[in-house]
Amino acid sequence: MSSTKGLEGVVATQSAISSIIDDQLTYAGYRIDDLAENSSFEEVIYLLWNQKLPTESELKVLKTQLREEMALPEAVIAHLRSYDLSTVHPMAALRTAVSLLGLYDSEADEMSEDANKRKAVRLQARMATIVAAFSRIREGKDPVQPKDNLSFAANLLYMLNGEEPKGIEIEAINKALVLHADHELNASTFTARVCVATLSDMYSGVTAAISALKGPLHGGANERVMKMLTEIGEEENAVPYIQERLERKEKIMGMGHRVYRNGDPRAKHLKKMSKELTELTGQPKWYNMSVKIEEYIKKEKGLPANVDFYSASVYHSLGIDHDLFTPIFAVSRVSGWIAHILEQYANNRLIRPRAEYTGPQTQDYISIEKRS
Incomplete structure (x- = not known):
């Protein structure tokens, strides 16, 4: 097994x-x-x-x-x-x-x-x-x-x-x-x-x-994307910031996905909404910054944006707390x-998988006064 x-x-x-x-x-x-x-x-x-x-x-x-x-x-x-x-x-x-x-x-x-x-x-x-x-x-x-x-x-x-x-x-x-x-x-x-x-x-x-x-690792990615964008602050800081993170081998949130190899099909819809909303609110920098990051990560790592990446700037533009x-x-x-x-x-059946045991094999019990 x-x-x-x-x-x-x-x-x-x-x-x-x-x-x-x-x-x-x-x-x-x-x-x-x-x-x-x-x-x-x-x-x-x-x-x-x-x-x-x-x-x-x-x-x-x-x-x-x-x-x-x-x-x-x-x-x-x-x-x-x-x-x-x-x-x-x-x-x-x-x-x-x-x-x-x-x-x-x-x-x-x-x-x-x-x-x-x-x-x-x-x-x-x-x-x-x-x-x-x-x-x-x-x-x-x-x-x-x-x-x-x-x-x-x-x-x-x-x-x-x-x-x-x-x-x-x-x-x-x-x-x-x-x-x-x-x-x-x-x-x-x-x-x-x-x-x-x-x-x-x-x-x-x-x-x-x-x-x-x-x-x-599951639901918090978009919140961490917005934290990253806030730390970057301005468009011209985007690529240097990402370069530094990659040099330190840090994970860039909102990039790549466990089950998609050629890109998350959901991302493009929120990317479009991000562009429209950030322009409407007079803060296009959030979208522009995101595009620069996505293009750089895709070029350097081959990882496209997932749905969480652009949802961050969408929610921010809607006035939702991060x-x-x-x-x-x-x-x-x-x-x-x-x-x-x-x-x-x-159509229920109790979900009860097995585990591959990696601990020590059969051991003899030693009474407590003889243990070292």
Whole structure:
């Protein structure tokens, strides 16, 4: 029995949710390019959960359900207010708040298909509200209630900023949500499936997934990209900064990807939005700097940008705090986590791999008084 480090290349399950084949990402067979350019995030949620695009009436029902379930229990709001907001990271707050949500859901441990679908809607809707409420509470402001006439993407920005967003801002966040919604068997999705394969509840599965996403090797790349851009400061500093980092053999975040060899197909969509938004906000340097870094890394290392690289300047241009980048990722990715959780429940087998033992072989037990 031999092992593969990091399970790279190991096929662990069968899934009809998304695929990465020949550097092309699809959701239920639909190309990510088509979805990013044409679909709303609500359509993608429905697609991932049902493996088909919704009709107009089906989409209307889902949009209504999501808006109706966005309100948080008062106890969760009170809990967010109790955090030490000067030190707690938003991902830790999100992880704890989602776990807490399960205590206030009478169906949390009800495992019927209908109950799980209702919980899916609640979790999808309330993740956005948690992130927005946490952001406002730590700014000393009251949480903002969603509006019935706004889309999911528009409500997310509205609840964060307290102002209805512009068309291009809605387009940008909608694209980001669509592009991050699912990505086959990534670390957080696999964590969610392992968790619920024990027949644990959906809240446990999503909490486990958030815990995996919290790690900087998975969900924190865009936050670290923006930190790098901020350190660089001006366009003329970009290439010298990267040269110095490479000479010290330091990793450049947002470059390359474990499963793509010829480039992340999602990156180009956010690159376009980055250009438009940074021009709109009068700070084109963030986009120009990013392009210079991408071109240099591609020339020196053969690594193109991944989806996290340009999402950094997109989120920054939307006025989103840098430490909220990964929680926003989670607001999108929960749609995929839930899809995988539902799929795991539908055809479950406990996930229990083996380990290749590398320790000492059989040893004789020595009584404690004879040990040296």
